[in-house]
Amino acid sequence: MLCAPNLARAERTIRSRRDALTALLALALPLSCITPPQTPASDVPPPIKPPTAAPEVMAELDAWTAAARMGIGVNIGNTLDNTTTWETGWGNPPITEDYVKALAAMGFKTIRLPVA
Numbered sequence: 001m002l003c004a005p006n007l008a009r010a011e012r013t014i015r016s017r018r019d020a021l022t023a024l025l026a027l028a029l030p031l032s033c034i035t036p037p038q039t040p041a042s043d044v045p046p047p048i049k050p051p052t053a054a055p056e057v058m059a060e061l062d063a064w065t066a067a068a069r070m071g072i073g074v075n076i077g078n079t080l081d082n083t084t085t086w087e088t089g090w091g092n093p094p095i096t097e098d099y100v101k102a103l104a105a106m107g108f109k110t111i112r113l114p115v116a
Helices: 006-030 063-070 096-103
Strands: 071-076 110-112
Touching: none
Parallel strands: 071 110
Antiparallel strands: none
16 A cells, blocks of 8 residues: 555656656657658659569578688678768778679679678
8 A cells, every 4th residue: 555655656657657648649649640752753763673584592501601602702891881971981982883893803703782
C-alpha cells in the first residue's frame, strides 16, 4: 500500500507522462498526413530488364577458396562514409565508370564497395 507522499508522487508521474504522450500525439498527428512529393513521369527511370541468360548457380565456398577466386582487389571502403563532401571528402577520386575501368586495366579483378 502506498502512503500519501508516495501516492502523490506516483500521481504526478502518471500525469506528466500522460501530458507528454498527449503532446507527442498532438505533434505526430499532423505529420501523418504529409506525403512525399510526386516524381514527374519523365524523371522515372525505365524498368530494369531481367537478364536473358540463366542465373549462375551459387557454389559453396570456404573463405580461402573465395579469396583465391576473387584475385587481387582494391578496397573503396569508407569512401562513401564522409557525409560532409561525400565520396571525395578524404581525397579519394569520384567513383565513376572510368575509374572502375582504370582499376581493371591495372589488374584489379575485385572491388570492395561497402554500401551499409
